[in-house]
Amino acid sequence: xxxxIFFTCIPLVYSGIHTFITTYTGIRGxxxxxxxxxxxxxxxxxxxxxxxxxxxxxxxxxxxxMKDYASEELWTxxxxxxxxxxxxxKLNIRVLMERFNQSHGVHSYQRMYGCEWDxxxxxxxxxxxxxxxxxxxxxxxLKELRYITPVPQGLLTVPKWNxxxxxxxxxxxxxxxxxxxxxxxxxxxxxxxxxxRAPQVFxxxxxxxxxxxxxxxxxxxxxxxxxxxxxxxxxYEDVYFGETLPNEDETFQKTSTLxxxxxxxxxxxxxxxxxxxxxxxxxxxxxxxxxxNNRPIHYFTIVVCVMAVFPILVIGAAVYIIYKWFHQL
Numbered sequence: 176x177x178x179x180i181f182f183t184c185i186p187l188v189y190s191g192i193h194t195f196i197t198t199y200t201g202i203r204g205x206x207x208x209x210x211x212x213x214x215x216x217x218x219x220x221x222x223x224x225x226x227x228x229x230x231x232x233x234x235x236x237x238x239x240x241m242k243d244y245a246s247e248e249l250w251t252x253x254x255x256x257x258x259x260x261x262x263x264x265k266l267n268i269r270v271l272m273e274r275f276n277q278s279h280g281v282h283s284y285q286r287m288y289g290c291e292w293d294x295x296x297x298x299x300x301x302x303x304x305x306x307x308x309x310x311x312x313x314x315x316x317l318k319e320l321r322y323i324t325p326v327p328q329g330l331l332t333v334p335k336w337n338x339x340x341x342x343x344x345x346x347x348x349x350x351x352x353x354x355x356x357x358x359x360x361x362x363x364x365x366x367x368x369x370x371x372r373a374p375q376v377f378x379x380x381x382x383x384x385x386x387x388x389x390x391x392x393x394x395x396x397x398x399x400x401x402x403x404x405x406x407x408x409x410x411y412e413d414v415y416f417g418e419t420l421p422n423e424d425e426t427f428q429k430t431s432t433l434x435x436x437x438x439x440x441x442x443x444x445x446x447x448x449x450x451x452x453x454x455x456x457x458x459x460x461x462x463x464x465x466x467x468n469n470r471p472i473h474y475f476t477i478v479v480c481v482m483a484v485f486p487i488l489v490i491g492a493a494v495y496i497i498y499k500w501f502h503q504l
Contacts, residue, residue, distance in 0.1 A: 199260060240365055378464050
């Protein structure tokens with residue numbers, strides 16, 4: 176197990192093996208400026224869906240569908256849970272420094288747990304592991320239903336945790352069933368959210384003598400058709416198409432450029448026609464419709480991805496279990 180600090184964003188994949196992972200990291204000692212002493216991240220297929228750290232002290236949804244799914248009450252309650260876990264991690268790092276005979280330096284304590292599911296074979300497996308300074312410290316063997324450790328310093332903790340039999344019984348149920356259930360639910364929510372993304376269409380021009388761009392952005396899935404009409408008929412002359420490119424919020428963008436003079440489009444009716452998922456959007460080339468440098472428009476919707484976590488779905492028993500998972504050593 177290696178310490179994970181930053182997470183990059185790649186598009187969600189809806190076939191093959193899927194992962195749902197929560198990572199908690201505590202750091203003690205002189206750290207790099209800007210890195211919090213504790214942070215928690217939940218990822219779905221390597222995409223961050225929520226985030227908390229000791230600097231902001233607030234749980235933040237990283238996907239729009241997460242904002243819609245969970246109530247403010249749930250976000251507040253899960254923030255409190257992470258604040259308590261943060262304090263436990265502070266204590267645990269101190270204990271580990273003593274066990275490893277360390278008095279100073281930068282040290283990290285981390286837990287990574289979750290499950291993976293193969294949508295082709297329906298096979299799944301859970302995992303739950305703790306690390307100290309980037310090395311394995313304690314692992315949960317779900318087949319044997321017991322904690323094991325590869326280092327002598329973990330021998331004081333393993334018997335204590337293995338005596339919590341009720342907790343272990345719940346964990347095997349969670350990793351074999353509940354974790355996979357929520358993984359599937361979130362995949363469905365994420366996919367449905369993207370499928371609702373209709374394109375936004377803008378006519379753009381740097382200056383009156385520049386070509387006119389029909390810019391299509393914010394759509395999902397990636398299949399889109401852009402055509403130009405001249406006086407109601409298909410027009411292909413002096414038309415250039417760009418590649419379909421990904422946006423940072425998992426949607427796509429594409430541009431088609433029409434190179435005509437102002438006199439030409441003033442004397443003729445040029446129309447950009449966009450077809451996506453059975454819907455058609457048209458933009459007629461007029462001076463009022465064109466957005467230029469003289470009249471800027473902020474048309475990109477960008478989601479910044481930086482840094483994954485048990486779903487904030489159920490209060491009650493689920494909240495209690497989450498908290499109980501974060502053992503003191």
